[in-house]
Amino acid sequence: MTVALGSPSLSRLQPLFTAFRLGSLVLPNRIVMAPMTRCSAVDGVPGEGVASYYRQRAENGVGLIISEGIGVDHAAALGTGTLGESNLPVLHGAKPVARWKAIVDQVHGAGGRIFAQLWHQGPVRMPGTGPHPDAPSCRPSGRWGPLAGNTSATAQYLAEVRRQTPAMSESAIADVIAAYGRTAANARAAGFDGLAIHGAHGYLIDSFLWGVTNVRNDAWGGSLRARTRFACEVIKEVRRAGGGLPVVFRFSQWKLQDYDARLVDTPAGLEHLLEPLAEAGVDVFDASTRQFHLPAFAGSQRTLAGWTRHLSGLPVMAVGGVGLDRELKDSLLEDVLAADNAQIAARGIEQGEFDLIGVGRALLADPDWVGKLRSGALLPDFRSSLFAGEPVQP
Ligand SMILES: Cc1cc2nc3c(=O)[nH]c(=O)nc-3n(C[C@H](O)[C@H](O)[C@H](O)COP(=O)(O)O)c2cc1C
Numbered sequence: 001m002t003v004a005l006g007s008p009s010l011s012r013l014q015p016l017f018t019a020f021r022l023g024s025l026v027l028p029n030r031i032v033m034a035p036m037t038r039c040s041a042v043d044g045v046p047g048e049g050v051a052s053y054y055r056q057r058a059e060n061g062v063g064l065i066i067s068e069g070i071g072v073d074h075a076a077a078l079g080t081g082t083l084g085e086s087n088l089p090v091l092h093g094a095k096p097v098a099r100w101k102a103i104v105d106q107v108h109g110a111g112g113r114i115f116a117q118l119w120h121q122g123p124v125r126m127p128g129t130g131p132h133p134d135a136p137s138c139r140p141s142g143r144w145g146p147l148a149g150n151t152s153a154t155a156q157y158l159a160e161v162r163r164q165t166p167a168m169s170e171s172a173i174a175d176v177i178a179a180y181g182r183t184a185a186n187a188r189a190a191g192f193d194g195l196a197i198h199g200a201h202g203y204l205i206d207s208f209l210w211g212v213t214n215v216r217n218d219a220w221g222g223s224l225r226a227r228t229r230f231a232c233e234v235i236k237e238v239r240r241a242g243g244g245l246p247v248v249f250r251f252s253q254w255k256l257q258d259y260d261a262r263l264v265d266t267p268a269g270l271e272h273l274l275e276p277l278a279e280a281g282v283d284v285f286d287a288s289t290r291q292f293h294l295p296a297f298a299g300s301q302r303t304l305a306g307w308t309r310h311l312s313g314l315p316v317m318a319v320g321g322v323g324l325d326r327e328l329k330d331s332l333l334e335d336v337l338a339a340d341n342a343q344i345a346a347r348g349i350e351q352g353e354f355d356l357i358g359v360g361r362a363l364l365a366d367p368d369w370v371g372k373l374r375s376g377a378l379l380p381d382f383r384s385s386l387f388a389g390e391p392v393q394p
Pocket residue numbers: 034035036037038068069117198200250288289290319320321322324327328358359360361362386387
């Protein structure tokens with residue numbers, strides 16, 4: 001099934017097509033391509049088709065692209081994750097940097113803007129995998145996650161990752177923070193328009209934030225405030241090395257280790273989480289949810305993005321389920337139908353609940369999703385094979 005929007009619906013979409021200023025950047029509209037790993041980077045070098053893949057989305061009206069997760073310059077940044085990922089890109093060394101520069105140039109040539117997403121898998125990386133199999137995986141307290149979380153990870157993966165490993169040492173922590181800085185500097189050199197820090201989904205930064213994976217009792221753990229310290233140091237280092245590029249910080253309640261996990265249970269808790277991150281230098285929060293329009297806490301209809309904006313006063317991106325009727329984890333095995341919920345996103349922007357809206361799978365399904373939305377044409381369904389690695393239309 002596909003969905004066509006009549007003209008009354010189109011006028012209700014108008015807030016999505018208003019410009020947005022982010023520092024010195026003016027985005028032509030509020031639609032952001034969400035970061036999506038494609039596993040096409042042999043030896044860490046993005047594949048030949050990657051430039052045209054991003055260029056097509058820019059040509060077809062995406063306001064801002066956030067790149068797929070790019071491994072930071074650290075031996076344990078990348079490896080096999082919960083879904084068996086491989087061929088993940090990096091942004092250090094002559095070839096990867098040159099290829100990313102060519103990609104950025106193509107996006108700019110099409111009038112687009114692109115931020116680099118900086119990624120360290122932390123505890124999610126299966127030990128003994130990735131470009132440097134001997135490097136120990138980075139875990140704040142040696143823990144992968146809970147023993148019985150709601151996860152899509154395979155039994156084989158779980159058997160490998162659940163073993164307790166040594167906690168990160170002070171020097172290991174310092175090394176990783178420095179790696180973020182080097183990669184941010186390379187992103188700047190490659191011409192990226194901004195830096196997006198992946199602080200969500202149970203990966204390294206999130207594993208410091210999360211009380212299940214961070215049970216340290218030194219300066220990096222204990223209270224929620226102390227658990228934000230690692231994220232804050234990364235934000236400061238990325239800001240410093242990025243030389244003025246805008247910094248987006250992605251966080252989430254849900255984790256790959258447990259879709260039902262929560263970092264905080266109340267708006268007051270969220271405020272304690274956000275305050276130090278904002279002080280460290282975040283320009284935009286990316287509140288990653290699987291369904292952007294759902295209430296974040298009992299007793300209010302406000303979404304996670306809405307609370308984030310309300311509490312931090314900073315610009316916020318909402319994401320999750322735009323244009324599709326089922327959430328991310330449902331599409332791992334089954335096809336998902338198109339839905340016309342972009343109107344809810346437009347209303348959220350109009351009412352000041354959030355500023356930007358991320359679109360993931362719908363933009364994999366069709367490079368011209370924005371054009372189709374805008375003209376009222378049929379919107380595409382999402383085939384689960386696209387998630388699993390079927391090459392997308394470039
Ligand atoms: C194939 C695929 C790869 C993804 N890779 C990343 C990633 O590299 N970094 C990240 O932060 N999120 C990643 N995500 C999550 C998306 O950014 C987005 O938050 C999620 O898909 C929800 O948006 P959607 O419902 O519009 O797809 C990925 C999602 C998909 C479908």
